[in-house]
Amino acid sequence: MPKKNPLLKPYLKWAGGKRQLLPEIRKYFPKTINNLTYYEPFVGAGAVLFDLQPKKAVINDFNAELILTYRVVKDHIEELIQELKKHKDHNNEIYYYEIRSRDRDKIGFNHLNEIERASRLIFLNKTCYNGLYRVNSQGLFNVPYGKYKNPAICEEPVLRAVHLYLNSNKITILNGDFEVTAKKTNDKSFVYFDPPYHSQDKTNFTGYQADGFNDDEQIRLRDTFLYLTKKNVPCLLSNSDTPFIRELYKDKCFDIITVLAKRAINSAADGRGNVNEVLVKNWK
Numbered sequence: 645m646p647k648k649n650p651l652l653k654p655y656l657k658w659a660g661g662k663r664q665l666l667p668e669i670r671k672y673f674p675k676t677i678n679n680l681t682y683y684e685p686f687v688g689a690g691a692v693l694f695d696l697q698p699k700k701a702v703i704n705d706f707n708a709e710l711i712l713t714y715r716v717v718k719d720h721i722e723e724l725i726q727e728l729k730k731h732k733d734h735n736n737e738i739y740y741y742e743i744r745s746r747d748r749d750k751i752g753f754n755h756l757n758e759i760e761r762a763s764r765l766i767f768l769n770k771t772c773y774n775g776l777y778r779v780n781s782q783g784l785f786n787v788p789y790g791k792y793k794n795p796a797i798c799e800e801p802v803l804r805a806v807h808l809y810l811n812s813n814k815i816t817i818l819n820g821d822f823e824v825t826a827k828k829t830n831d832k833s834f835v836y837f838d839p840p841y842h843s844q845d846k847t848n849f850t851g852y853q854a855d856g857f858n859d860d861e862q863i864r865l866r867d868t869f870l871y872l873t874k875k876n877v878p879c880l881l882s883n884s885d886t887p888f889i890r891e892l893y894k895d896k897c898f899d900i901i902t903v904l905a906k907r908a909i910n911s912a913a914d915g916r917g918n919v920n921e922v923l924v925k926n927w928k
């Protein structure tokens with residue numbers, strides 16, 4: 645295994661970031677992982693991808709603005725860094741709301757080029773409250789300004805490390821539904837599913853997209869997992885430890901492992917701190 649690049653890490657803050665869980669997750673990767681193509685259908689900010697640093701991978705997310713940032717980091721790093729430096733120089737509350745409001749004018753937004761859109765998302769992500777990604781029912785970004793003293797708006801060494809990684813390995817970047825990506829796999833693949841967590845408390849934060857990821861979506865994911873299991877594709881999934889999830893994965897082809905995890909984004913005050921999560925795997 646080539647030496648890992650320690651600079652390679654998420655360049656965004658993202659709900660459900662897996663950094664706390666990495667030591668646990670690593671334990672359950674298949675031993676043959678270096679010979680497999682790594683699939684991550686819910687890649688988010690890529691904490692697991694950048695920890696593993698596979699040479700062949702297929703990453704996907706439903707969030708088009710997020711996936712655009714991966715493509716721009718890959719193809720237009722110099723222009724992106726220039727734009728982020730401009731945002732960094734101008735950063736204050738008034739400027740933040742001005743940049744945030746660009747999606748209020750759909751025609752104007754559609755005229756932004758890819759570099760302007762990607763740098764807008766990175767800037768908003770680093771300066772908004774808690775690094776949340778939240779849009780309202782019209783798809784408009786609605787997180788307030790975070791008032792941070794020195795936000796890392798342009799983490800040049802990290803962005804350059806990601807740029808190098810994406811260009812020197814065989815990484816396919818997709819933007820769509822998890823099921824489409826998952827069904828591209830075969831028995832030479834390994835899939836890690838990190839979906840939006842199941843929440844029993846409907847006031848908890850789960851809304852990555854205006855439409856969220858509800859119980860029916862969790863069932864559709866389980867069915868996809870089952871389909872891949874029948875095709876002999878090794879898969880690992882993380883989710884919250886709730887009776888609903890345990891019921892979904894009770895079939896004997898699944899192994900459920902309980903892990904203790906810290907969850908950063910949780911609106912219920914008493915839900916902060918350690919919350920159990922499960923890892924589900926489908927091979928022995």
Ligand SMILES: C[S@@+](CC[C@H](N)C(=O)[O-])C[C@H]1O[C@@H](n2cnc3c(N)ncnc32)[C@H](O)[C@@H]1O
Nearest residue numbers: 660661662686688689690691706821822838840
């Ligand atoms: C828990 S986050 C992933 C966290 C990530 N692995 C990390 O460590 O930063 C879940 C992701 O699923 C994405 N998502 C939601 N619904 C989806 C769908 N139907 N298909 C693919 N991705 C989806 C969200 O946009 C979000 O980025």
